[in-house]
Amino acid sequence: MSDPNLPSLSSEVRAAHELARLRFAHDEEAQFRIDYEAAAVSPRMTLCMLGVVMVGMTPLYDGVLLRMPESFAGFARAMQFGVQIPAILLAMLMTWAYRLRRWSAPATVLAMMLTVMGLTFQQVIGPAHGFHVPHDFAVLAISGTCLLGRLRLSYLLPWATSLMLIVSLMQLHGFGYSSGALYDVISMWMLFVLSTIATYMLEYSARENWRQRRKLEEQAAHDALTGLPNRRYFDAMFVHLIRQAARERKNIALMILDVDHFKYYNDRYGHPAGDDCLRRVGHWLKEAMRRPQDFCARIGGEEFAAVWFDAQIAVGPSLAEKVRGGISELRIPHAASPTSAVVSASGGLVQLACPSQEDASTEIATDMILRADRALYQAKRSGRDRLIDADDSRLSIPVMPPI
Known part of the structure; x- marks a missing residue:
């Protein structure tokens, strides 16, 4: 006998593997990257400002604390104020300006590379002028980018590792393979490894929190029984689609339908059977919404709504009747119904043709819902198992096939 928990366990295992690999399925991954980049603005701006301050202050501690010789100062200032600070300011601009933000990550990586290479050049060239640049400045710049740059590890790691290899080789070339030089390189790599682990943990935590938040938002917007969007989602989405229809000069249609004599169904078959009935109705409605901007929702106990975006006014009633009539075609027995031998539904349809911008408001949405x-x-009063078009009051009464 199969274990009913296996599908959920499989899903949990898959989710755990995705988190461990720092990668979601395609659709989730794309949305996560958008949200992750948006969340990275503040820490990345902090990183850039710290970089400008720290590099900008180097003349002070180079001259006062380290007593940099004038023969080397010109080269150092050219690197600091001609290369490093402009690169950091460019990354800051790309991060701050909304329209340029898609270039924020590559600009941050470029700033890191130019800053580290500038520090490494100074470190290698400095001894010829009697000046020794501290060896850990370069790896501190890389570590700072790892921790504050909020760059995805898969994006950052190749660049950061390449930089570390270049810095290590240049240091060994410039200072030889003495025990002191080797110790410096080893300590740099230890700090880099720790920073990489911290970067992995930060992204892992961000992904875990993002997925949990998304799951909670999904649950808050959907009906637990049928899996359809709930009334809260419907209200917000319907207003959004009306406004979109106004911008694009499109039509929009709304049908509200109600399962006929559902109380009788529950009384006759029991609430578990009633729940299963609603699940099957919800599944049919979801399958019937084929186009991306069409959607359906459960807005009450046995009440549902279906919305069609950019449907021609002439075909709106046939679209609605196909969905409504399809509930009878599920062939769910309803012996307690005085209307039909199977579960049926009544529906009310209202359409809005190319609303103007002035019409695109919550009041219009409320009016359409009231009319539907x-x-x-009216469909219920007229005998149920039918659709009423609110615009012309024509009845659509299907002929029921024999059971």
Whole structure:
């Protein structure tokens, strides 16, 4: 006998593997990267400002604390103020300006590379002028980018590792393979490894929190029984689609439908069977919404809504009737119904043709819902198992095939 928990366990294992690899499925990954970049603005700006301050202050501690000779100062200032600070300011601009933000990550990596290479050149050339640049400045710049840059590890790691190899080789070439030089290189790599682990943990935590938040948002917007969007989602999405229809001069149609005599169904078959009935109805509605901007929702106990975006006014009633009539075609027995031998539904349809920008408001959405509700009520009063078009009051009464 199969274990009903296996699908969920498999899903949990897959989710754990995705987190460990720092990569989601395609659609989730794309959205995560957008959200991750948005969240990276503040720490990345902090990193850039710290970089400008620290590099900008180097003349002070180079001259006062380290007593840099004038023969080397010209080269050092050219690197600091001609290369490093402009690169950091460019990364800051790309991060701050919304329209340029897609270039923030590569600009941050470029700033890191130019800063580290500038420090390494100074470190290698400095001894010829009697000046020794501290060896850990370069790896501190890389570590700072790892910890504050909020760059995805898969994006940052190749560049950072390449830089570390270049810095290590240049240091060994400039200072030889003495025990002191080797010790410096080893300590640099130890700090880099720790920074890489910290970067992995930061991204892992960000992904875990993002997925959990997304799951909670999904649960808050969807009905637990049918899996369809709930009333809260419907209200927000319907207003959004009306505004989009106004911008793009498109039509929009709304049908509200109600499962006929559902109380009788529950009384006859029990609530578990009633829940299963609603799940099957919800599944059918979801399958019937084929286009990306069409959607359906469960907005009450046995009440559902279906929305069509950019549907021609002439075909709106046939679209709605196909969805409504399809519930009867599920062939769910309903012996307690005075209307039909199978579960059926009544529906009210309202359409809005190319709303203007002035129409695109919550008041219009409320008015459409009220009109669809009135049409639904008329369908119930007229005998149920039918669709009423609120715009012309025509009845669509399907002929039921024999059971």
